[in-house]
Amino acid sequence: xxxxxxxCNKKHTVFHRRYSGEYLCRSCFMYSIEKKTLQTISKxxxxxFNQKIAVGVSGGKDSLALLHILKKISKRNNNDIIAITxxxxxxxxxxxxxxxxxxxxxxxxISLRIFSYNELFGSNMDEAIMKRPSKKLSSCSICGTFxxxxxxxxxxxxxxxxxxxxxxxxxxxxTFMINLFSGDISRIGWMYPRPIEYSNGLKKIKPFxxxxxxxxxxxxxxxxIEFQTxxxxxxxxxxxxxxxxxxxxxxKIHPGIKYNCFNSINKLSKxxxxxxxxxxxxNTCLNCGETSSNNICSVCTTIQMLNLSKKNFSN
Ligand code: SF4
Ligand SMILES: [Zn+2]
Ligand SMILES: [Zn+2]
Numbered sequence: 001x002x003x004x005x006x007x008c009n010k011k012h013t014v015f016h017r018r019y020s021g022e023y024l025c026r027s028c029f030m031y032s033i034e035k036k037t038l039q040t041i042s043k044x045x046x047x048x049f050n051q052k053i054a055v056g057v058s059g060g061k062d063s064l065a066l067l068h069i070l071k072k073i074s075k076r077n078n079n080d081i082i083a084i085t086x087x088x089x090x091x092x093x094x095x096x097x098x099x100x101x102x103x104x105x106x107x108x109x110i111s112l113r114i115f116s117y118n119e120l121f122g123s124n125m126d127e128a129i130m131k132r133p134s135k136k137l138s139s140c141s142i143c144g145t146f147x148x149x150x151x152x153x154x155x156x157x158x159x160x161x162x163x164x165x166x167x168x169x170x171x172x173x174x175t176f177m178i179n180l181f182s183g184d185i186s187r188i189g190w191m192y193p194r195p196i197e198y199s200n201g202l203k204k205i206k207p208f209x210x211x212x213x214x215x216x217x218x219x220x221x222x223x224x225i226e227f228q229t230x231x232x233x234x235x236x237x238x239x240x241x242x243x244x245x246x247x248x249x250x251x252k253i254h255p256g257i258k259y260n261c262f263n264s265i266n267k268l269s270k271x272x273x274x275x276x277x278x279x280x281x282x283n284t285c286l287n288c289g290e291t292s293s294n295n296i297c298s299v300c301t302t303i304q305m306l307n308l309s310k311k312n313f314s315n
Contacts, residue, residue: 007032015218019256026222033219037069037207044194046205047162052080054160056151057105057112059085059097061220061227062166064104066208068223070164071108084154086147087116089124090232097228104225115154117146121299122308129234131306139234142302149290149299156200167206169262170213174243176265181239186293189272191265199291212258 003013003023011025024032041047055070057063067083074081085101087094098114105112118124123131128142155163167175172191179187190196195203208216220227235241250257284290285297292298 014222015215017215019251019259030219030222033065033211033215034069034072036211037066038073040193040210041073041205041207044205046193046195046203046207047077047079050078051161052082052159053162053164054082054084054151054155054158056163056165057083057085057101059100059228060166061225062168062208062213062216064101064225064227065216065220065223066164066166067104067110068108068220068225070207071110081110082158082160083110083112084151084158085112085114086150086154087114087118087124088143088147089117089126090234091126093230093232096230100226100228113154113158115150115157117150120150120153121146121303123306125234128306128308131308133305135237137302137305138237140238140240142306143234145298145302152198152200152202155202161201161203162195163202163204165204165206166208166216168208168211168213168216169258170244170247172206172209172265173247173258173261174240177243177246178239185272186276188265188269189276190269192269192273193266210259210262 005011005013005025005028006023007028008025011027013023014026015024015029016022017024047053053070053074055063055067057067067081070079071081073079083101083105085098087098102112104110116124117128125139125143125146128146129139132139132142151163151165176188176191179185179191193206193209195205197203247258247261283292283295285292285300286295287300288297290297290299294301296304
């Protein structure tokens, strides 16, 4: 006997949401993801009418699914959408995703701008890996530092009010663990999903922050979105993969534990932020002028360590 959907009670189940016990048909599942995205946007006051949104798009399932949903929402909210893609310069990996993003944007009539590490920082990732002083400086820490700045610069250069990225609930938990295990407690204070306005006027939002990665894969697949499945060749160097496995194993035994953890991190984030507020020292990087807690920001420090000559990468 085929199980019927718990929501509509008419169609066949295609998805079992273990943490809530729901059995959902395809259309009720798709609707639930879009509804959850809208609820997250509203809960954390992420968007207003008429704002211009730059969506960071890599070509993976999360970012294309986010672009797909934000494009739908944008009509009723009168939001202007622009996709921005950062080309890290990883041979054999980024080339494929760039063509996926281009054809997706063409089909959905979304403007796309591509920015490269090479033009912004004077080196692509493959060269940066060759130039790093030791493996202690991991590929993902170089790449993450550059990507954050590249997305900021790209968003400001297209006059966006908002930068939307597709970080999901799993990413959020992994980031927390990375901050915790690296002793970077002050970053935990910046994790709460309500957007903060940065000195350049940009606000950053993560509308998928309350959605499991596995559900986004399912959503993207059933939306007919073609996405890149190959993994980055440098991925194994990141401790993120180990935390991903850790949380997935826990979730298998204790469905819903990721949500519980998410809620605890949010509470912790607020506490850390309130403590740090009293001690907050706002510095500006002496080299590039960006906000930094040290005299020299992490991008400039990385550029120095890699011995790159590019200096022109600030807003
Ligand atoms: S896995 Fe690491 S190196 Fe590869 S794209 Fe992601 S952050 Fe960059
Ligand atoms: Zn249904
Ligand atoms: Zn700097």
